[in-house]
Amino acid sequence: MANSKKVLLTGGAGYIGSHTAVQLIQQGFELILVDDLSRSELRIIEGVEKITNQRVSFHQGDCSNSAFLDSVFETNQIDSVIHFAAYKSVNESVQQPLLYYQNNVGSMTTLLKAMEKFHVNEIIFSSSCTVYGEPDRIPVNESAPFKKAESPYGATKQMCERILEDCIQANKELRSVSLRYFNPVGAHPSAQIGELPIGTPSNLVPYVTQTAAGIRQKLTVFGNDYNTPDGSCMRDFIHVVDLAKAHVMALQKVEALENRGEVFNLGTGIGVTVLDLVKRFVKTTGIPLNYEVGPRRAGDVEKIYADPAKAANILGWRTQLSLEDSLLHAWQWEKQIRGIK
Ligand code: UD1
Secondary structure, three states, rough: HHHEEEEEEEOOHHHHHEEEEEEHHOOOOOEEEEEEOOOOHHHHHHHHHHHOOOOOEEEOOOOOOOOHHHHHHHHHOOOOEEOOOOOOHHHHHOOOOHHHHHHHHHHHHHHHHHHHHHOEEEEEEEEEEHOOOOOOOOOOOOOOOOOOOOOHHHHHHHHHHHHHEEEEEEEEOOOOEEEOOEEEEEEOOOOOOOOOOOOOOOOOOHHHHHOOOOOOEEEEEEOOOOOOOOOEEEEEEHHHHHHHHHHHHHHHHHHHHOOOEEEEEOOOOOOEEEHHHHHHHHHHHHOOOOOEEEEEOOOOEEEEOOHHHHHHHHOOOOOOOOOOHHHHHHHHHHHHHHHHO
């Protein structure tokens, strides 16, 4: 039975990893979580345990350390891997490219070597819509070509997909699914887990909720002169719980997929502008938000949203939660971690 699989989650204490852990546990999978906690905290694992009312098997360590990974594979009979462990700040990757290549690409190659050594042949990979760059056509589907990556972060996602393709060619037992996330937002409705940005957040929604909580004076909307209905950038914001559920479906279907190396977009299919998101946050939460329009941010794509038809047709996955759900849950999470009533 597919749900009797024992699954290793690298980066399992991270934003998407922890939400996926909850869904997998609730579907009866046995999990091993690995995380170096460089970008998360133990309280996220505790949150997963509270939501699921189960103890989680957790190993702290770095996935680009082969001795550490080997010890995890040696002591556990792992069937499948979901590889989340990676850094994700576009800006930081421009400042520290080697850190990103070493961590994101290094952990992928180390993990694949360990999988080969221990005969583990299924991997689901956290990819990103960043692989498309500024697409020629939107909604963008999986056959759109990769554009030159705008940042080292984007390049690492392209490289990891390429590495998987090459390994699929070389190892006829291996199966991989790359999930190209659009913009994950929101938090678990229980407010026990959510995004924990280290230092100043670079992503929009944590910035919005921190501004609403009074931790930041104001939000700057980066540019209002783009070719979009209100001039601000357009994105496809997807609730992290919907995203997490897609991993469960990918894991259940991976053995039966026609292609041993598959890719799926994970998005809602709806484009929402940054200014529209800000307005909907205020309307949904009733919290006023101090914001101003500033200059464009270097490297930003003007507009992108997903064609999610392939994931619907092949995985049977569809989003269920709205942007309002996302914004409300993100705000409830922010309030919980700040102790705001
Ligand atoms: C990018 C990638 C995404 C990746 C993510 C990792 C693209 C299209 N998307 O997301 O795949 O997973 O990085 O971090 O390449 N904004 C503001 N003010 C702020 C913060 C953001 O106006 O303070 C705007 C940005 O200009 C952008 C939108 O909000 O238009 C979303 O930004 P962000 O949350 O950082 O995500 P992306 O850059 O879209």
